[in-house]
Amino acid sequence: MRPFKLRTGIFLAPFHPVDEDPTEALHRDLELVEYLDRLGYDEAWIGEHHSGGFEIISSPELFIAAAAMRTRRIKLGTGVVSLPYHNPLMVADRIIQLDHMTRGRVMFGVGPGLLPSDAYMLGIEPRVQRDRMLQALDVILRLMRGETVTEKTDWYELCEARCQLLPYTRPMPEVAVASSVTPSGGRAAGKYGLGMLCVAATASGGFDSLDVNWRIACELAERRGGRMEPQALRLVGPVHLATTRDRARENVREGIAKWAEYFLKVNPLARTNELAGSGDVADRLVSSGRAVIGTPDDAIAQLERLEAKQGHFGAFLHMAHNWASFEATKESYELFARYVLPRFNEANAARVASLEWVDARADELIKAAASAAMETFQKHAAEAKKDQ
Numbered sequence: 001m002r003p004f005k006l007r008t009g010i011f012l013a014p015f016h017p018v019d020e021d022p023t024e025a026l027h028r029d030l031e032l033v034e035y036l037d038r039l040g041y042d043e044a045w046i047g048e049h050h051s052g053g054f055e056i057i058s059s060p061e062l063f064i065a066a067a068a069m070r071t072r073r074i075k076l077g078t079g080v081v082s083l084p085y086h087n088p089l090m091v092a093d094r095i096i097q098l099d100h101m102t103r104g105r106v107m108f109g110v111g112p113g114l115l116p117s118d119a120y121m122l123g124i125e126p127r128v129q130r131d132r133m134l135q136a137l138d139v140i141l142r143l144m145r146g147e148t149v150t151e152k153t154d155w156y157e158l159c160e161a162r163c164q165l166l167p168y169t170r171p172m173p174e175v176a177v178a179s180s181v182t183p184s185g186g187r188a189a190g191k192y193g194l195g196m197l198c199v200a201a202t203a204s205g206g207f208d209s210l211d212v213n214w215r216i217a218c219e220l221a222e223r224r225g226g227r228m229e230p231q232a233l234r235l236v237g238p239v240h241l242a243t244t245r246d247r248a249r250e251n252v253r254e255g256i257a258k259w260a261e262y263f264l265k266v267n268p269l270a271r272t273n274e275l276a277g278s279g280d281v282a283d284r285l286v287s288s289g290r291a292v293i294g295t296p297d298d299a300i301a302q303l304e305r306l307e308a309k310q311g312h313f314g315a316f317l318h319m320a321h322n323w324a325s326f327e328a329t330k331e332s333y334e335l336f337a338r339y340v341l342p343r344f345n346e347a348n349a350a351r352v353a354s355l356e357w358v359d360a361r362a363d364e365l366i367k368a369a370a371s372a373a374m375e376t377f378q379k380h381a382a383e384a385k386k387d388q
Helices: 022-039 060-070 088-101 116-121 126-144 184-192 204-223 245-266 268-272 281-288 296-310 326-345 349-360 362-387
Strands: 007-012 043-046 075-082 106-111 149-152 157-161 175-179 195-198 233-237 239-241 292-294 315-319
Touching (some): 007 326, 022 060, 060 075, 075 175, 088 126, 088 157, 126 149, 126 184, 195 204, 239 245, 292 296, 296 326, 349 362
Parallel strands (some): 007 043, 075 106, 175 195
Protein backbone atom coordinates (compact mmCIF):
# COMPACT_ATOMS: atom_id res chain seq x y z
CA MET A 1 0.00 0.00 0.00
CA ARG A 2 1.20 3.51 -0.84
CA PRO A 3 1.95 5.60 2.26
CA PHE A 4 0.03 8.53 0.76
CA LYS A 5 -2.47 9.24 -1.97
CA LEU A 6 -1.23 9.60 -5.55
CA ARG A 7 -2.53 12.83 -7.03
CA THR A 8 -2.92 13.62 -10.70
CA GLY A 9 -3.06 16.71 -12.85
CA ILE A 10 -1.74 18.32 -16.03
CA PHE A 11 1.29 20.28 -17.07
CA LEU A 12 -0.10 22.71 -19.66
CA ALA A 13 2.65 24.39 -21.66
CA PRO A 14 0.45 24.51 -23.86
CA PHE A 15 1.19 23.06 -27.33
CA HIS A 16 -0.99 24.52 -30.09
CA PRO A 17 -0.09 24.02 -33.77
CA VAL A 18 0.33 27.23 -35.74
CA ASP A 19 -2.48 26.35 -38.18
CA GLU A 20 -5.32 26.76 -35.66
CA ASP A 21 -6.99 29.83 -34.19
CA PRO A 22 -5.05 30.96 -31.08
CA THR A 23 -8.03 32.60 -29.39
CA GLU A 24 -10.07 29.42 -29.59
CA ALA A 25 -7.05 27.43 -28.40
CA LEU A 26 -6.70 29.53 -25.24
CA HIS A 27 -10.39 29.25 -24.44
CA ARG A 28 -10.23 25.50 -25.02
CA ASP A 29 -7.39 25.33 -22.48
CA LEU A 30 -9.63 27.03 -19.94
CA GLU A 31 -12.43 24.61 -20.79
CA LEU A 32 -10.05 21.69 -20.29
CA VAL A 33 -9.07 22.84 -16.79
CA GLU A 34 -12.75 23.29 -15.96
CA TYR A 35 -13.45 19.74 -17.19
CA LEU A 36 -10.58 18.30 -15.15
CA ASP A 37 -11.91 20.05 -12.06
CA ARG A 38 -15.23 18.24 -12.55
CA LEU A 39 -13.39 14.93 -13.02
CA GLY A 40 -11.62 15.37 -9.69
CA TYR A 41 -8.10 16.09 -10.97
CA ASP A 42 -5.94 17.66 -8.28
CA GLU A 43 -3.64 20.10 -10.08
CA ALA A 44 -3.04 22.11 -13.25
CA TRP A 45 0.33 23.76 -13.90
CA ILE A 46 0.47 26.51 -16.54
CA GLY A 47 3.59 27.42 -18.51
CA GLU A 48 5.27 30.68 -19.52
CA HIS A 49 6.72 31.07 -23.02
CA HIS A 50 7.32 33.97 -25.37
CA SER A 51 8.45 32.52 -28.71
CA GLY A 52 8.17 29.54 -31.00
CA GLY A 53 4.50 29.93 -31.89
CA PHE A 54 3.18 26.77 -30.18
CA GLU A 55 3.34 27.56 -26.44
CA ILE A 56 1.18 30.66 -26.47
CA ILE A 57 0.56 31.39 -22.78
CA SER A 58 2.92 34.22 -21.88
CA SER A 59 1.50 34.87 -18.41
CA PRO A 60 0.52 31.83 -16.34
CA GLU A 61 -0.78 34.21 -13.66
CA LEU A 62 -3.37 35.70 -16.03
CA PHE A 63 -4.49 32.23 -17.09
CA ILE A 64 -4.73 31.06 -13.48
CA ALA A 65 -6.87 34.06 -12.53
CA ALA A 66 -9.33 33.20 -15.32
CA ALA A 67 -9.27 29.46 -14.55
CA ALA A 68 -9.90 30.07 -10.85
CA MET A 69 -13.19 31.76 -11.70
CA ARG A 70 -14.34 28.67 -13.62
CA THR A 71 -13.30 25.99 -11.13
CA ARG A 72 -14.03 24.98 -7.54
CA ARG A 73 -11.32 22.72 -6.11
CA ILE A 74 -8.45 22.05 -8.52
CA LYS A 75 -5.17 23.70 -7.49
CA LEU A 76 -3.53 25.96 -10.07
CA GLY A 77 0.22 26.43 -10.41
CA THR A 78 2.69 28.40 -12.48
CA GLY A 79 4.50 25.77 -14.50
CA VAL A 80 6.75 27.68 -14.39
CA VAL A 81 7.55 31.36 -13.94
CA SER A 82 10.90 31.90 -15.67
CA LEU A 83 12.50 33.91 -12.88
CA PRO A 84 15.39 35.50 -14.85
CA TYR A 85 12.78 37.30 -16.97
CA HIS A 86 11.21 39.20 -14.04
CA ASN A 87 11.94 41.49 -11.12
CA PRO A 88 11.67 39.34 -7.95
CA LEU A 89 9.41 41.80 -6.13
CA MET A 90 6.94 41.82 -9.01
CA VAL A 91 6.80 38.02 -9.03
CA ALA A 92 6.26 37.80 -5.27
CA ASP A 93 3.47 40.39 -5.42
CA ARG A 94 1.67 38.61 -8.27
CA ILE A 95 1.79 35.19 -6.61
CA ILE A 96 0.61 36.56 -3.26
CA GLN A 97 -2.28 38.36 -4.96
CA LEU A 98 -3.27 35.11 -6.73
CA ASP A 99 -3.04 33.26 -3.42
CA HIS A 100 -5.67 35.63 -2.01
CA MET A 101 -7.83 35.64 -5.13
CA THR A 102 -7.94 31.83 -5.25
CA ARG A 103 -8.23 31.51 -1.45
CA GLY A 104 -5.17 29.30 -1.28
CA ARG A 105 -5.46 27.30 -4.50
CA VAL A 106 -2.35 28.72 -6.16
CA MET A 107 1.00 26.91 -6.39
CA PHE A 108 4.24 28.61 -7.35
CA GLY A 109 6.46 26.77 -9.81
CA VAL A 110 9.80 28.33 -10.77
CA GLY A 111 12.50 27.67 -13.34
CA PRO A 112 15.34 29.33 -15.25
CA GLY A 113 13.47 29.56 -18.56
CA LEU A 114 13.31 26.79 -21.16
CA LEU A 115 13.39 28.27 -24.67
CA PRO A 116 16.73 29.84 -25.69
CA SER A 117 14.78 32.08 -28.04
CA ASP A 118 12.94 33.67 -25.11
CA ALA A 119 16.22 34.47 -23.36
CA TYR A 120 17.73 35.79 -26.61
CA MET A 121 14.90 38.31 -27.09
CA LEU A 122 15.47 39.57 -23.55
CA GLY A 123 19.23 39.84 -24.02
CA ILE A 124 19.95 37.14 -21.42
CA GLU A 125 22.88 34.78 -21.83
CA PRO A 126 21.76 31.16 -21.32
CA ARG A 127 24.80 30.49 -19.12
CA VAL A 128 23.53 32.92 -16.45
CA GLN A 129 19.92 31.78 -16.32
CA ARG A 130 20.25 29.14 -13.59
CA ASP A 131 22.30 31.43 -11.35
CA ARG A 132 19.76 34.22 -11.80
CA MET A 133 16.92 31.84 -11.01
CA LEU A 134 18.57 31.00 -7.69
CA GLN A 135 19.21 34.68 -6.92
CA ALA A 136 15.58 35.57 -7.60
CA LEU A 137 14.19 32.55 -5.76
CA ASP A 138 16.09 33.39 -2.59
CA VAL A 139 14.75 36.94 -2.62
CA ILE A 140 11.16 35.90 -3.42
CA LEU A 141 11.06 33.43 -0.54
CA ARG A 142 12.33 36.14 1.82
CA LEU A 143 9.73 38.61 0.56
CA MET A 144 6.93 36.06 0.99
CA ARG A 145 8.05 35.53 4.58
CA GLY A 146 7.52 39.25 5.18
CA GLU A 147 11.15 40.33 5.13
CA THR A 148 12.39 43.67 3.82
CA VAL A 149 15.07 43.21 1.16
CA THR A 150 17.72 45.62 -0.07
CA GLU A 151 19.87 44.04 -2.74
CA LYS A 152 21.66 45.07 -5.92
CA THR A 153 22.80 42.62 -8.59
CA ASP A 154 23.85 42.96 -12.21
CA TRP A 155 20.23 42.52 -13.35
CA TYR A 156 17.93 43.97 -10.65
CA GLU A 157 18.00 46.36 -7.70
CA LEU A 158 15.72 46.37 -4.67
CA CYS A 159 15.66 49.19 -2.14
CA GLU A 160 13.87 48.36 1.10
CA ALA A 161 11.54 46.14 -0.93
CA ARG A 162 8.69 44.48 0.90
CA CYS A 163 5.33 42.94 0.01
CA GLN A 164 2.35 44.96 1.24
CA LEU A 165 0.30 41.75 1.44
CA LEU A 166 1.37 38.61 3.24
CA PRO A 167 0.28 35.31 1.66
CA TYR A 168 -3.22 33.96 2.25
CA THR A 169 -1.58 30.53 2.67
CA ARG A 170 0.68 30.46 5.70
CA PRO A 171 3.55 30.58 5.70
CA MET A 172 3.33 30.74 1.88
CA PRO A 173 1.91 28.90 -1.15
CA GLU A 174 3.56 25.64 -2.11
CA VAL A 175 6.72 26.27 -4.13
CA ALA A 176 8.19 23.79 -6.62
CA VAL A 177 11.32 23.94 -8.78
CA ALA A 178 11.48 22.62 -12.33
CA SER A 179 13.92 19.73 -12.75
CA SER A 180 14.85 17.92 -15.95
CA VAL A 181 18.32 16.49 -16.48
CA THR A 182 20.81 18.82 -14.77
CA PRO A 183 21.10 18.80 -10.94
CA SER A 184 20.22 22.49 -10.55
CA GLY A 185 16.54 21.87 -9.79
CA GLY A 186 17.33 19.20 -7.22
CA ARG A 187 19.92 21.41 -5.56
CA ALA A 188 17.50 24.32 -5.25
CA ALA A 189 14.71 22.08 -3.92
CA GLY A 190 17.00 20.53 -1.33
CA LYS A 191 18.51 23.82 -0.23
CA TYR A 192 15.18 25.52 0.40
CA GLY A 193 12.94 22.52 1.13
CA LEU A 194 10.78 22.94 -1.97
CA GLY A 195 8.88 20.56 -4.20
CA MET A 196 10.20 19.29 -7.53
CA LEU A 197 8.55 19.31 -10.95
CA CYS A 198 10.31 16.66 -13.03
CA VAL A 199 9.17 17.96 -16.40
CA ALA A 200 11.03 15.36 -18.47
CA ALA A 201 10.47 12.33 -16.24
CA THR A 202 9.71 9.93 -19.09
CA ALA A 203 12.22 11.24 -21.64
CA SER A 204 15.42 9.22 -21.86
CA GLY A 205 17.73 11.71 -20.13
CA GLY A 206 15.13 12.83 -17.61
CA PHE A 207 14.21 9.26 -16.64
CA ASP A 208 17.87 8.36 -16.12
CA SER A 209 18.31 11.41 -13.86
CA LEU A 210 15.19 10.93 -11.73
CA ASP A 211 16.64 9.11 -8.76
CA VAL A 212 19.98 10.97 -9.04
CA ASN A 213 18.41 14.44 -8.78
CA TRP A 214 16.09 13.33 -5.99
CA ARG A 215 19.04 11.93 -4.06
CA ILE A 216 20.89 15.25 -4.48
CA ALA A 217 17.86 17.11 -3.11
CA CYS A 218 17.57 14.73 -0.16
CA GLU A 219 21.26 15.05 0.71
CA LEU A 220 21.14 18.85 0.69
CA ALA A 221 17.95 18.83 2.75
CA GLU A 222 19.60 16.63 5.37
CA ARG A 223 22.57 19.01 5.60
CA ARG A 224 20.23 21.82 6.67
CA GLY A 225 18.47 19.52 9.13
CA GLY A 226 15.38 18.95 7.00
CA ARG A 227 14.03 16.28 4.70
CA MET A 228 12.45 16.07 1.28
CA GLU A 229 8.82 14.98 1.21
CA PRO A 230 7.96 12.55 -1.62
CA GLN A 231 4.43 14.00 -1.66
CA ALA A 232 5.93 17.18 -3.13
CA LEU A 233 7.59 15.30 -6.01
CA ARG A 234 5.73 15.51 -9.30
CA LEU A 235 6.59 13.53 -12.44
CA VAL A 236 5.45 14.70 -15.87
CA GLY A 237 4.89 12.58 -18.97
CA PRO A 238 2.68 12.50 -22.09
CA VAL A 239 -0.28 10.12 -22.10
CA HIS A 240 -3.14 9.47 -24.50
CA LEU A 241 -5.61 6.73 -23.66
CA ALA A 242 -8.47 5.08 -25.50
CA THR A 243 -10.39 1.85 -25.11
CA THR A 244 -7.96 0.07 -27.47
CA ARG A 245 -4.38 0.67 -28.54
CA ASP A 246 -5.40 0.90 -32.19
CA ARG A 247 -7.95 3.58 -31.40
CA ALA A 248 -5.42 5.54 -29.34
CA ARG A 249 -2.91 5.46 -32.20
CA GLU A 250 -5.54 6.61 -34.67
CA ASN A 251 -6.57 9.47 -32.38
CA VAL A 252 -3.07 10.98 -32.27
CA ARG A 253 -1.91 10.26 -35.81
CA GLU A 254 -2.00 13.82 -37.12
CA GLY A 255 -1.39 15.87 -34.00
CA ILE A 256 1.66 13.97 -32.76
CA ALA A 257 3.56 14.64 -35.99
CA LYS A 258 3.05 18.42 -35.60
CA TRP A 259 4.14 18.26 -31.96
CA ALA A 260 7.32 16.37 -32.82
CA GLU A 261 8.11 18.75 -35.68
CA TYR A 262 7.83 21.70 -33.30
CA PHE A 263 10.29 20.20 -30.83
CA LEU A 264 12.75 19.38 -33.58
CA LYS A 265 12.68 23.03 -34.68
CA VAL A 266 13.05 24.74 -31.30
CA ASN A 267 15.42 22.27 -29.64
CA PRO A 268 18.37 20.97 -31.70
CA LEU A 269 19.08 18.38 -28.98
CA ALA A 270 15.78 16.71 -29.85
CA ARG A 271 17.32 15.69 -33.18
CA THR A 272 19.40 13.09 -31.34
CA ASN A 273 16.61 11.45 -29.30
CA GLU A 274 13.42 9.48 -29.88
CA LEU A 275 11.69 12.38 -31.66
CA ALA A 276 14.04 12.15 -34.64
CA GLY A 277 14.36 9.40 -37.20
CA SER A 278 12.28 7.77 -39.90
CA GLY A 279 9.02 5.93 -39.50
CA ASP A 280 6.14 6.54 -37.12
CA VAL A 281 6.95 8.96 -34.28
CA ALA A 282 4.34 7.34 -32.05
CA ASP A 283 6.18 4.02 -32.31
CA ARG A 284 9.43 5.66 -31.19
CA LEU A 285 7.82 7.50 -28.29
CA VAL A 286 6.08 4.38 -27.01
CA SER A 287 9.00 1.98 -27.49
CA SER A 288 11.40 4.38 -25.72
CA GLY A 289 9.04 4.80 -22.77
CA ARG A 290 8.64 8.53 -23.31
CA ALA A 291 4.89 8.37 -23.96
CA VAL A 292 1.88 6.20 -23.32
CA ILE A 293 -0.38 5.87 -26.34
CA GLY A 294 -2.72 3.02 -25.54
CA THR A 295 -5.08 1.75 -22.85
CA PRO A 296 -5.38 2.33 -19.11
CA ASP A 297 -3.33 -0.83 -18.58
CA ASP A 298 -0.47 0.78 -20.52
CA ALA A 299 -0.67 3.85 -18.28
CA ILE A 300 -0.61 1.65 -15.18
CA ALA A 301 2.55 -0.02 -16.50
CA GLN A 302 4.17 3.40 -17.06
CA LEU A 303 3.46 4.57 -13.52
CA GLU A 304 4.78 1.28 -12.13
CA ARG A 305 7.94 1.80 -14.20
CA LEU A 306 8.35 5.29 -12.72
CA GLU A 307 7.81 4.02 -9.18
CA ALA A 308 10.37 1.27 -9.71
CA LYS A 309 12.91 3.91 -10.75
CA GLN A 310 12.05 6.72 -8.35
CA GLY A 311 10.12 5.23 -5.47
CA HIS A 312 6.87 6.77 -4.30
CA PHE A 313 6.05 10.23 -5.67
CA GLY A 314 3.23 12.61 -4.93
CA ALA A 315 1.65 13.31 -8.31
CA PHE A 316 1.70 12.24 -11.92
CA LEU A 317 1.09 15.13 -14.28
CA HIS A 318 -0.06 14.56 -17.85
CA MET A 319 1.93 16.67 -20.27
CA ALA A 320 -0.94 18.31 -22.15
CA HIS A 321 -0.08 17.89 -25.82
CA ASN A 322 -3.16 18.34 -28.04
CA TRP A 323 -2.30 15.28 -30.14
CA ALA A 324 -5.96 14.33 -30.52
CA SER A 325 -9.34 16.02 -30.99
CA PHE A 326 -10.74 17.74 -27.93
CA GLU A 327 -13.36 15.04 -27.42
CA ALA A 328 -10.78 12.25 -27.64
CA THR A 329 -8.52 14.21 -25.30
CA LYS A 330 -11.26 14.53 -22.70
CA GLU A 331 -11.99 10.81 -22.99
CA SER A 332 -8.30 10.07 -22.32
CA TYR A 333 -8.34 12.09 -19.10
CA GLU A 334 -11.57 10.40 -18.03
CA LEU A 335 -10.15 6.91 -18.62
CA PHE A 336 -7.13 7.77 -16.49
CA ALA A 337 -9.36 9.01 -13.68
CA ARG A 338 -11.68 5.98 -13.89
CA TYR A 339 -9.21 3.14 -14.27
CA VAL A 340 -5.59 4.20 -13.59
CA LEU A 341 -5.62 6.38 -10.48
CA PRO A 342 -7.91 4.04 -8.47
CA ARG A 343 -5.41 1.23 -9.03
CA PHE A 344 -2.63 3.12 -7.22
CA ASN A 345 -4.84 4.55 -4.50
CA GLU A 346 -6.58 1.21 -3.84
CA ALA A 347 -9.88 3.04 -4.16
CA ASN A 348 -11.69 -0.23 -4.86
CA ALA A 349 -9.97 -2.43 -2.27
CA ALA A 350 -12.96 -2.50 0.07
CA ARG A 351 -15.37 -3.07 -2.84
CA VAL A 352 -13.32 -5.99 -4.14
CA ALA A 353 -13.11 -7.47 -0.66
CA SER A 354 -16.87 -7.14 -0.26
CA LEU A 355 -17.54 -8.81 -3.60
CA GLU A 356 -15.15 -11.66 -2.78
CA TRP A 357 -16.78 -12.11 0.63
CA VAL A 358 -20.23 -12.34 -0.95
CA ASP A 359 -18.97 -14.72 -3.65
CA ALA A 360 -17.36 -17.04 -1.10
CA ARG A 361 -20.65 -17.31 0.83
CA ALA A 362 -23.00 -17.24 -2.15
CA ASP A 363 -24.40 -20.77 -1.68
CA GLU A 364 -24.93 -20.26 2.04
CA LEU A 365 -26.54 -16.86 1.61
CA ILE A 366 -28.80 -17.88 -1.27
CA LYS A 367 -29.88 -21.00 0.63
CA ALA A 368 -30.80 -18.88 3.65
CA ALA A 369 -32.67 -16.39 1.47
CA ALA A 370 -34.55 -19.20 -0.31
CA SER A 371 -35.42 -20.81 3.02
CA ALA A 372 -36.74 -17.49 4.33
CA ALA A 373 -38.84 -17.06 1.19
CA MET A 374 -40.26 -20.57 1.53
CA GLU A 375 -41.16 -19.90 5.18
CA THR A 376 -42.95 -16.74 4.10
CA PHE A 377 -45.04 -18.66 1.55
CA GLN A 378 -45.85 -21.33 4.13
CA LYS A 379 -46.83 -18.71 6.70
CA HIS A 380 -49.07 -16.99 4.16
CA ALA A 381 -50.75 -20.30 3.24
CA ALA A 382 -51.41 -21.10 6.90
CA GLU A 383 -52.87 -17.64 7.56
CA ALA A 384 -55.01 -17.81 4.43
CA LYS A 385 -56.41 -21.16 5.56
CA LYS A 386 -57.39 -19.68 8.94
CA ASP A 387 -59.18 -16.79 7.21
CA GLN A 388 -61.49 -19.15 5.27
